[in-house]
Amino acid sequence: MAKKNNKEFIESIQSGYPDKEKSIFLGSGMFEEKIAAEAHVSIPLSTLNRHGLIAGATGTGKTKTLQLLAEGLSRAGVPVLLMDIKGDLSGIAAEGEKKESVEKRAEEIGAAWKEEGFSVEFLTLSAEPGAKLRATVTEFGPILFSRILSLNDTQTGVISLIFKYCDDLGIPLLDLKDIKKALQYLTNEGKEEIEKEYGAISSSSASTILRKIVELESQGGEIFFGEPSFDVEDLLVKDGKGRGKINIIRLTDIQSKPRLFSTFMLSLLTEIYGNFPEEGDLEKPKLVIFIDEAHLVFDEASKTLVDQIESIVRLIRSKGVGVFFCTQSPTDVPSPILAQLGLKVQHALRAFTANDRKAIKEASENYPITEFYDIDEEITKMGIGEAFITALSPKGVPTPLVRTFLLPPSSRMDVLTKDEIDKIIDDSPLVKKYSKELDRESAYEILEKKLQSYAESEEEEEKETNGNSPKKEKRKKQKEDPSFIEQLSKNPLARDVGRTVAKEVTRGLLGMLGVSSTKKTRRKKTGLFGL
Template sequence: MSAQTGGTPNAAAEVPGTILVGAAVDTADKVIALERLTLKLANRHGLVTGATGTGKTVTLQTLAEGFSRAGVPVFASDIKGDLSGVASPGEGQDWIVKRYAEVGADYQPDEFPVEFWDLFGEQGHPVRATVTDMGPLMLARIMDLNDVQEGVLNVAFRVADERGLPLLDLKDLRAMLAFIAEHAAELTKTYGNVSSATVGTIQRQLLVLENQGADQFFGETALAIADLMQVDRRSGYGTINLLAADKLMQAPRLYSSFLLWLLSELFEALPEVGDPEKPRLVFFFDEAHLLFDEASKALLQKIEQVVRLIRSKGVGVYFVTQNPLDVPDTVLAQLGNRVQHALRAFTPRDQKAVKSAADTFRPNPALDVARVITELGKGEALVSMLEGNGTPAMVERTLILPPTAKVGPVAPELRAASIDRSPLKAKYAQVVDRESAYEMLAKKVEDTAPAQAPQTKPVEADAGGGGGWLDGVLGGVFKRGPRGGMSVGEQVARQVTRQVTSQVTRAILRNVLGGRSRG
């Protein structure tokens, strides 16, 4: 942190290598110093916390703009659509101009280069990853599998890898699970117990995942990390990548697991750079508590490892959440740059959170931190940034500087125009469905079918456009055969999925009919 004291501070004067966060004030609300985030220490991660409505999103936008202006690309999840305003010039509202005057600066509207992303492809470029990229640990979390089910899922991945069967989308995974159910007796000798009942349970969870829209996420073209790290050639600003998360938040496990996967991909793909003069990318994780809710021990260890080690890849991670207690201590200890908005102390848990937040700051003899946290107004925060050799500065009560771009959602037509003119549209707009596990297993069934097998008419979709209730259970395999002759889907269903189909069928009938019979 760089602080300027004495007289009226001139915030308009740029200080190279820093981002102006706001102005520290004394008990009489007189500006005593400027609070700045040092770019060289920005990859030591950070935390923005506070109750609903206290200004966290505006602080997030101010920081994102500061990084972008310094030429640092940003990735942020946009929970309510409010961050999209960075794509439009600011409007100079009265409260914004007043705050700049309080800090001692002139307000200058600005706009920033933005790429919009959306797992569902509705409000941005589609974001996709292959099933293999996501891996069994993440998938098990998304589907809420127990240890036994996760073990069988690991077997499916292992067998697919050993037999050269690429797992790209959910139909590949479903076909692979059907394959190991069919060969359960053989595989049990090598990998431990693989039961058809367990496979059936995983298949049902896959249906739930598909109902949440995950089938649109798994597949190709997979997201390329380099496309998140662009710098605008004209302005020199880092691109702000916004993930539309309003719909995604309805599937919180998918949301949190996707962001953790993305962090892991950054960790794996980027080379070591140590402590650069500025980060290569800054990652904002909004609603961060969803990442840690009901996380297994193995997953928490992975999160801690990624957060601890990704710093040396030049990536800064900033968690945004309501309560500092939402973040485990092992992760909290890695977050050096802190912005704490107001907390309310209405319940014993709230009081504990206030005390915990106060205790994490380097004390300031002039402040009763625990008391001030409950008295902060909207747009005010307690701020402590890293300084010097990486030690936290004393906490200060700070007036947060508002954004220079539009505060609030961008107009839908401007979002659509931005997506249309993006050079990334052509790359991600179309789904690529190359040969993978589903097609390879179907071909094996076709090759081993009896030569005189009768030609059977493929199952037709019902009048409503679906493939019947059984087709719904099997995710459309009855409609995916080659043209002419016997449907490959029918062969897969007949010869590969006999056991899992019966398990799924019985389970569904129990669920559908069981409740009625008890009524």
């Protein structure tokens, strides 16, 4: 139970949560069930690249807190990326509705409230309307691609062999049908061609890899992999008023596809890390990413994939990027990642079972010790729009834990209508930029031609054999001279791509390609997003 009086409580909040211009105001502190309007809880912008957590039971106000933070960041000129799983974040584009309950809440908190809408872009990695988010298989690199498929070391070696073979010959691996065709070719007709220089591929490994790729396809992977690749610099746009754009990824049809979601998340974070320069300590972050229903990232992720996400979260803050996980319980987020999160917003948890009480006990231990609250008890009693909050001060010191009465968002606390969404999409420059899917010649087409060449050669051999004139030496010459490699090397496009791959593509962090330099080179050459 609380051991100190209201005055001491207010003083501790005022010293721990300085109310400055360079901060986001969230609400006012509560002590013994009463609101202390002068005890403002304001989160310093300079600490929001230290990541965060928004947790709480269904219906306790997590999404509105996420909305409140996104609004504050946009006002400060910080672009935001929201992953909208439930489809209830689109309302941030429209002004909120002035209601008596909203104005009364703002008055109790001791703050002004004004209805306000924000500039929004809709993105999608599925069939939802919006700017399409795509990436090529090549950009993933063999290590990351293998980890997405949960392959063992031997199978990862096969994927590395395929990437090496295609890199050497300048054969683009753009989508999943490309990697499938390359696997088919190198384990059948092209087997002899690669054994001396690259090594053999066992049929059992090839079969396992193929099954894993088909599984990824079944979760929508064929939509995600391809061209044009999305340029993460497009997430850093500001509107005409200097406010950060709020990019909303519509993911309402992704809940049943956790593998695709975790694949996308890791690739996005890795590409941002690879493209953005080191920034050091900034007055405010360059970009903040909110992952709603974050348990979907981890539910079916392998330990290796979780380790990769942990590494990226640990490192990406030096690029000026903050990552916030929004979920029901802190236990949904693996402990090593949870330990990296500087801001924690804990809404109410409900204790209906013994397991619920155990989870509450565990959740309460993730927060600083406080002399003002009995966390285990109060965490079950908080109402909608109330939360325990602890952040980092500008000096990096955890602030006192405070039960906070949160300010309502200024934007609409409901979804947009279909007509409103359609208008935003029709006016979007990003939708126009990424609407047309490219399907240029890549591994599938190149290797399909090679397979047809083999089929024609075998047909000729069969005719010669049936005519009692085997001509073995001639057949041998047909197979070996000119070789497929020599044919490709005479192709100007293949030579150009080969030089680009050999000279400018470096395997970066986590086995992912150095996409920044690669994409810049590609754009200089073609003005497009491909090779």
